[in-house]
Amino acid sequence: MRLDQLSGIVAFLKVAETKNFTRAAAELGVTPPSLSEAVKGLEERLGIRLLNRTTRSVGLTEAGAAYLARVRPAAEEIQAAGIALAEAKDRPAGTLRLSLPWIAGPLLIEPLMGKFLAAYxxxxxxxxxxxxxxxxxxxxxxxxxxxxxxxxADMIALRATGALKNAVLASPAYLAEHGTPLCPADLVDHRCIAYRFSSTRTVSQWDLVEDGREYGFTPDPHFSANTMPLVVEAAAQGVGLAYTTERLASRHLHDRSLVKVLETFCPTLDPLYVYYPSRRLVPPKLRAFLNFIRAEPN
Structure with a gap:
């Protein structure tokens, strides 16, 4: 279907409804000549006359009446769909699909998901x-x-958490048996617990800073897993040293089942951000999520 055929259908429906070209043109906000041309173009594309015109009246031909019976229900459905969208455009509803890294689960989603879904x-x-x-x-x-x-750079972004402080962690029992590393070079002499990416099966690098320079240490792990909570738990059980975001180990740090080592060598990373492609016509469900994050302490 061509784009100009749609305008011809709209013009035909309005003329059939009003039985008057001048009135139909006024209701559509166009001039009578342009409306007449639109209907004429539709008839030419269909190869059949839809309207009988005289100087005093406009009426449907037999073909026009049959065509009207087919297209009017479709037009009414389109109009109803527009009304439904207009009524729903400010109501947060529907499925909100989000792509996230694993770290966003415990740091962002878990603290707010119950409250957010209860509110919406x-x-x-x-x-x-x-x-x-x-x-x-x-x-x-x-x-x-x-x-x-x-x-x-072309994404719209909203900060969702505070800065992420990384840490090398170990249990007091492990340090008592194996000693405490004092600089990154000491890590090669320790058992390390590593996070392994599911997609590539590679081990996550430990990003450290030494003498003002970034230093990347890739452990040869004694234990590895593709879930960070298990990595943290393994460290708490004395398996070895683990590298993670401090907030993921807050419970263990609080009860002293884990302690931080190499603190001066561990960097602070950028916060997590929610990003989306455009400020224009943000769906109500996404707008509600963004406003909820703005209101939540992070």
Whole structure:
């Protein structure tokens, strides 16, 4: 179907309804000549006359009446769809699809998901955790969550957490048996627990800072897993040293089942951000999520 055929159908429907070209043109906000041309163009494309015109009246031909009977229900459905969208455009509802790295689960989603869904019962959350960067528009996500330094410059971003402080952790029992590392070079003499990426099966690098320079240590792990809570728990049980964000180990740090080592060598990373492609016509479900994050202490 051509675009100009749609305008011809609209013109035909309005003339059939009003039985008057001048009145139909006024209701559509166009001139009578342009309306007449639109109907004429539709008739020419269909190859049949739809309207009988005289200087005093306008009426449907037999073909026009049959055509009207077919297209009017479709036009009414289109109008009803527009009304329904207009009524729903400010109501947060529907499925909110988010792409997130694993770290956003415990740091962002777990603390707020119950309260958010209670506040917006017509919203459903569909969360996909993936450490690789995702083209959210191409894959059909409403928004994504990533560390700030990883975001594309053309994305709209909202800070969702505070800065992320990393730490090397160990249990007091492990340190009592194996000693405490004093500099990054000492790590090669220790048992290390590593996070392993599911997609590539590679071990996550430990980002450290030494003498003002970034230093990347890739452990040869004694224990590895693709879930960070298990990495932290293994450290708490004395398996070895682990590298993670401090907030993920807050419970163990509080009860002293884990302690920090090499603190001066551990960097602070950018916060997590919620990102989305455009400020224009942000869906109510996403707008509600963004406003909820703004209101939550992080």
């Amino acid at each position: 019962p017509d919203i459903r959350l569909d969360l996909v955790f993936d450490d690789t960067f995702v083209d959210i528009a191409a894959v059909g996500f409403d928004a994504g969550v990533r560390i700030g330094e990883l975001l594309d």
